Structure formats: C-alpha cells, structure tokens
Amino acid sequence: YQRRVHGIANAEADSLDNSWLEVIRTIFQLERLHLIGRTADAAESFEEANSVLIANQFDHIAIHQLFDNSVCLSQPGLVAFVQCLCDVCREEILQHAEPRTYCLQKLVEVATDNLGPRLVCIWNIISSFLVEVGCSPHSLVAHMAIDSLRQMVMKCFEHSDLMASELQAEFLDPFSRVMANSGSSDETRDLVLRCFQQMVVLKSPQIQDGWSAVFRSLEVAATNPNQEIVALGFEILDHIVDHCFAYLATHMVIRKAIHALCSFGTAPGTALKAVATFPKVCAAILAEGPHKSGEDEQSIWLAVWQELAQLSGVPVATHPEVGRQSLQLLRQVIIDHGHRLAPQSWHTGFHTILVVMVRRALSLEDPSVPQTLQLIGEVVGGRWAQAAMQPLLTPTIELILEVTQVPPFVSTATQCFDQLLTHCAAQWKQTHWSVVVNALIPLFTFPAIPEECIAQAPTHAALCDLLSKRMPAFAPAVDPRDLARLLDTLFAFHTQARQAAITTPQHPLILTTFFHLAFKVMKPPLVLDRCDEVLQYFTQLDRTKDAPTIEAFEPLAVDLVAHSMQPFIADRALPRLAVVMTELIVCDSAPVRQQVRQFFGLWVKRSLC
Numbered sequence: 001y002q003r004r005v006h007g008i009a010n011a012e013a014d015s016l017d018n019s020w021l022e023v024i025r026t027i028f029q030l031e032r033l034h035l036i037g038r039t040a041d042a043a044e045s046f047e048e049a050n051s052v053l054i055a056n057q058f059d060h061i062a063i064h065q066l067f068d069n070s071v072c073l074s075q076p077g078l079v080a081f082v083q084c085l086c087d088v089c090r091e092e093i094l095q096h097a098e099p100r101t102y103c104l105q106k107l108v109e110v111a112t113d114n115l116g117p118r119l120v121c122i123w124n125i126i127s128s129f130l131v132e133v134g135c136s137p138h139s140l141v142a143h144m145a146i147d148s149l150r151q152m153v154m155k156c157f158e159h160s161d162l163m164a165s166e167l168q169a170e171f172l173d174p175f176s177r178v179m180a181n182s183g184s185s186d187e188t189r190d191l192v193l194r195c196f197q198q199m200v201v202l203k204s205p206q207i208q209d210g211w212s213a214v215f216r217s218l219e220v221a222a223t224n225p226n227q228e229i230v231a232l233g234f235e236i237l238d239h240i241v242d243h244c245f246a247y248l249a250t251h252m253v254i255r256k257a258i259h260a261l262c263s264f265g266t267a268p269g270t271a272l273k274a275v276a277t278f279p280k281v282c283a284a285i286l287a288e289g290p291h292k293s294g295e296d297e298q299s300i301w302l303a304v305w306q307e308l309a310q311l312s313g314v315p316v317a318t319h320p321e322v323g324r325q326s327l328q329l330l331r332q333v334i335i336d337h338g339h340r341l342a343p344q345s346w347h348t349g350f351h352t353i354l355v356v357m358v359r360r361a362l363s364l365e366d367p368s369v370p371q372t373l374q375l376i377g378e379v380v381g382g383r384w385a386q387a388a389m390q391p392l393l394t395p396t397i398e399l400i401l402e403v404t405q406v407p408p409f410v411s412t413a414t415q416c417f418d419q420l421l422t423h424c425a426a427q428w429k430q431t432h433w434s435v436v437v438n439a440l441i442p443l444f445t446f447p448a449i450p451e452e453c454i455a456q457a458p459t460h461a462a463l464c465d466l467l468s469k470r471m472p473a474f475a476p477a478v479d480p481r482d483l484a485r486l487l488d489t490l491f492a493f494h495t496q497a498r499q500a501a502i503t504t505p506q507h508p509l510i511l512t513t514f515f516h517l518a519f520k521v522m523k524p525p526l527v528l529d530r531c532d533e534v535l536q537y538f539t540q541l542d543r544t545k546d547a548p549t550i551e552a553f554e555p556l557a558v559d560l561v562a563h564s565m566q567p568f569i570a571d572r573a574l575p576r577l578a579v580v581m582t583e584l585i586v587c588d589s590a591p592v593r594q595q596v597r598q599f600f601g602l603w604v605k606r607s608l609c
Contacts, residue, residue, distance in 0.1 A: 013069065014077040020084035024103070027063060028088055031102050070110045075121050082110060082122040086129040093133055099141050108148050112155050119156070120167060126152070127174040134178040134188060142178075142188045149174055150195045157203050163210075172199075172213035179217040186226045193221060193232050200236060204244045211253040214240075215260040222263035222270070234270040237261060241277060245284040254285065255303040262307035266314055271322045275311060278304065278329050282337065298345040304333055305349050309357045312368060323368055331375050338379070343388035350392050354379070355399060362406060370412040373403055377416040381423025393432055396420065397439045404443070404459045414462040421470055430479040437482040440467075441489045444510065446496035453497070453504050460506035464513040472520045483521050490514040491530060498537060508552045515556075 016023065070081055089103040111119060111126055133145035153171050156162050163171070178184055179192045196214050199207065207214070214236075221233025237260055240248070248254050258281060264274035285300060311326035341349065354376050361369045380396045383389045400420065403413035428436075443463065447453050475483060493510050511534060518527045534556070541550050 013072070013081075014074050016077075017080045018084065020081050021087055024084055024088045025091075027066070028092060028103060031063070032100070067106050067110055068113065071113050071118075075118065078114065078118060079122055079125070082107075082125050085110065086125055089129065090133070093141050093144070094136065099138070099144075101144055104144055104148055108151055111152050115155060115159050116162060119162065123167075123170060127170070131174045131177045131181075134174070134192075135181040135183045137183060137185060139185055139187045142185065143191055146175075146178065146188060146191045146195065150198070153195075153199070154203075157199075157206055160206070163206055163208070166209055168207070169209035169212055172207075172210035176213040176216040176220075179220045186224070186229055189221065189224065189226075189229055190232065192217060193229065193236065197232075197236050197239075200240060200244065204240075204247055207247065208251050211248065211251055212256060215253065215256040218260045219263040222260070222267050227269045230264070230267045230269050234264050234267075234273060237264065238273075238277065241280055241284060246288040249288045254300050257281075258300075258303045258307050262310055265307075265311040265322060265326070266319070268319070271314070271319045272325070275322055275325050275329065278308060278333075282333060297340065298342060301333075301337060301340060302345060302349050302353070305330060305353045308333065309353045312357060312372070313360055313364075313366070324371075327368060327371050327375070331378075334375070334379055335382075338383065339386075341388070343391070346388040347391065350376075350380075351395065355395065358399060358403070362403065362409070365408060369403070369409050373400065373409070373412060373416045374419065376400075377419045378423075381420045390432075394435045394439075397435055401439050401443060404462060405456070407458055410458045410462050414466055417463075418466055418470065421474075425470075425474055428474075428477060430477065430482070433474070433478040434482050437478070437486050440486060444486075444489050444493055446493050446500075450497070450500040450502045453502070453506070457504060457506045461509055464506065464509040468513045468516045471517055475517065475521050480521070483517070487514060487518055487522065490517075494534070494537075507549075508556045512556050 070078060073081055085103060085107055089107055092103045093099045093101070107126065107129075111122070114122065127149070130145045130149045134142050134149065136142045136145070153175075156171050175192050175195060179189055184192075196217060199210075200214065218233045218237050221229050224230055224233075237257070240257065241261075245254075245257075248257050261274055261277055261281065264270040267274075282304065285304075308326045308330040312323050312330060314322045314326070338346075354372075357372050358369065358376065360366075361372055376396060377400065380389050380392050397417075397420070400413050400417050403409050404417070406413075440463070443456075443459060447456070490510050491514050494507065494514075497504060497507050515527075515530070518530065522530075538550070538553050541553075
C-alpha cells in the first residue's frame, strides 16, 4: 500500500492538485502506526499488531523522497502540495487531543528545500498557517509553530538575494501578527520577542524592511500587562539604540524606533528608562543619522519633539516624573538642535506639537501648563533673530493671551508675555507691535453682557500691571495709530462701564493703565480732556451708594491730581480746572480732598501770575 501511494505521488505529482490531501493524510497515518509499532512491547490489540507489521515494512527513504521531490514540482503543483500539507498539519496539531509535529517538521523541510524565488509563491500559505497555530491558546502547539517560523526565517537570512528584497518584511511580519493577536499567551509573546532578539543580535546587518515588524512587536510588548514582557521588549530596543542605529539610518526607520521608544515611556516598569534613552537617541541621530541615509532630517527631529511632547502629557497620577522629565528634555532638544530645522519645519512643529501641548494641558487643567507655555515663549523669544521665528509671533501672542483668560494660569501667561517682551520686544518693528495691539484690544473690549466683565477681572489686573510697567518704554516703537486704538479701547471700557452703571474691580486699573500710557504719547489737551472727564465722574459718585467705587478710584484720583496734571496745565484750561478742583475739595473722599488742597493754592497762584 505504501509503495502504491508512493508510486502515485511520484508519477502524478504535478497533477494531483487537491488529491495531495489524501496522499499526505495516508502518509501521516502510516507514520503514526509506524510510531506505535516501534514502541509496542507486544501485540496486545489488533491496532498494535497491525502497527508492528507496518513498522517492519515502513520505508523511511521512500517517504522522505516524496517530500524531497517537492523541488521538482512546478510552481502550481508546489502551491497545491503545500496547501494540502498545511491542511493536514492543521488536523494533526489542532484537532487532536495529543498534538503531533510530523507534518509540521515536513513543512519546515519543504520550505527549506525551496528557498529562493519558489518560497515566495508559498510563503503566504505557510505564514498564514503558522500564525493561526502560533495564536493557539495551547502553549506547546503555539511554541512549535513559532519555532518552525524561526527556523525558516533564520534559513532565509542565509540567502542574501532573498532577504535583500522588499519581501523581507513579509518574512518577519508573521511574528508581529502573532504578537499583536489578542489570543496569544504571554509565553508565546515571550518566545516571539526572543526570536526577534536572536535576529537583532545575530542578523542586524541583514535586517532591512524587516525592522518595521520588529518595532511593531516592541510597541505591543510595551503595552503588555506582564512586566517581564515589557522588560524584555525594552531590553531589545535598548540594544538596538546602542548597537544597531546605523542600520536604522540606512533603512530609514529611525522614526519608527523613536515611536516604539515612546511606547515604553508609558509602561510602569520602563517609563523613566525610556525617557532617559532619548538623549542617546539624539546623540545617535547626530552620529549615524539622516546625513547617512535618505530619511528626512527635519521629520526625524520633529518625531523626537512629537514623542517627547506626547510623554509630557502623561498624567501625574500615573507616572509622576515622566511628564516633568519629558518636558525638560523637549526644552533641551529644542535649544540644542532647533537650529537644524528649516522655517517650514518650525511652523509645523510649533502648530502641531507645541500649541497642541498647551491646548491639551489646558483642557485637562494640567500642572504642566506653566512650563509648556514658558517653553514656547522662550523658544520664540530666545530665537527671535532667526527668520523662522518671526512668522510665529502672531500665534504665540494669541496663544499666550488666550491662556491669560484661564483663571488658574493668568499669572503664568502674563509672566510668559513679559518674558517674550524681555527677549525680543526691543527688536520689534511697528508691524510686530501691531500684532500685539490687535491681540490686546479684544481682551479690553467691554463685553456685550456687562456682568461678564467680573470674570475678566484677573486677566485685566495682570495685563494692566504689565502694560503699565512695560509699554511706556516701548511706546516710541509702536505705530501712533495702533497706540491710539489701544488707548481708545482702554478708555472706552471706562465709558461703557459708567453707562452700564456697573462697578468692576478692573475699572480703575484699566484707567490707570490708560493714563500711564496717555501721559507718554497723547497730546496734552487730549489727556486733559480725559482727566477732566474721569475726575468729574469721581465727584459725582455718592459716598453712601458708591462707597466701594470711591474707595477703588481714590488712588487714581490722587495720582491724577498730584502727579499727572501738572505738566499739562495751560492758561486756557485753568477755568475748567478751577471748577473741577472746587468739586474735588468738597467731595466725599478725604484723601482726595487733602491732596487737592495741597495743589489748589499752587494753581490759584499760577493763575494770578
């Protein structure tokens, strides 16, 4: 019977097609009976007696020759043969209580015998089957499949013409598919990682397109609940960074390595180690990086920014130090290597990474907002001399002033604005100041719903303090029309607040800011008109009903009387001033009355001269 099967298989090999299934099943059954016969001590049953008989007549050479002859099959014949062999393997491994490996061993032998171009036509069949078996919950069965896959791939590495092609990714992809399958056990994933570890250590110069499969598997390892899997994955990645970076540059997969490293930055056991590895990556980029390959240097540095920015947003409750250290590293990378970016890359990095960081942190009220915002101010301000920075002024100022409207971060945003002024305002031209004025005006515009201005008080207080201290020195560089628009907006707040009969904490602060600027840049008659208007408003307040407002305005009134109006007194203004002073002398504010009396005699004396 065996000889008859062997004869048919040899004579009709290329035309058997699906009939190979019965031929291989028969061989499998004969081999099983042969194994029983060899191990039976005595013929205790019919099957055992039959098995002993078969064992004595089993022709190993003939059976081996049948599989060896796969190299003589045509390509369609080989495909049919391998498909049927896989089907019988499936029956042998997955459908038996005690899985056997005879057909699986033969599958490895057939694949090895057909290495070269012929393997390409059957690899999809073989790899799909091995992935299916490799994902089995039965650890022993899965390990047999993974080990078979490892044997085949390691054999492929010995054929440079095969592994040098773009098909290399297909040979390593089954490992990553098993790794990513939700049904794979931790034991199986451990074995897959150790297969990759062997390849990386022994075959890294020959790995080309296969690096993608390696990094995909490492990313899966980083998210595994089993810390031993995570640790093994990071060990492999760390080895790659230390010893294989030149190959990553050659095959343009540096960004994939960086992304895999970021995955370990969120794993409990490797988070800080992953963050600490980024400086090594930056050094390796400089030593072995894009100048030695075709990978775009701009995109590599932006990838470093992106992944560090991602890690900077790791919740404090999860990894207390990861976010802080990542943000510090991002700052250092930008300072040390930012000059390597072209203007367009700066634009991309600013809008898609740095701004997104701030908005994400704001939405979560994350404590990293101050450091992130200060980073932006430092980057744009500190590098203002670079042409790439100047187009970023508008979005930077808009972002900073937007944050001033978020109560927990008003102080931080104002400090950042001050930092920006310190770094580069002295170099700004009128067009740059127009950007600043355009961003400030909406913040000081009286709201349509008057009660809303109460919520704006912290923002106005912080900005008024900054403008009062900083803007007078920069006023000569500002377009007079922009200054006039800003001053009109500040004074309009007073006018509209008075008309709405609403008292707000920032009302006197905004007026104080207005006069600090107005005395520097406005013509004396115009300033005097404004002073007159404000002081008359003050004298009309009722001490009983408007006590809080009077108290808030007293410092401003005193300031206007004592320090601000003296340089603007003109003979033609004295009659009107006399009226205002008379009203102030009898007003309900004791400090103002006292201050006015001190200067009233001086003005009267001057009017008589």
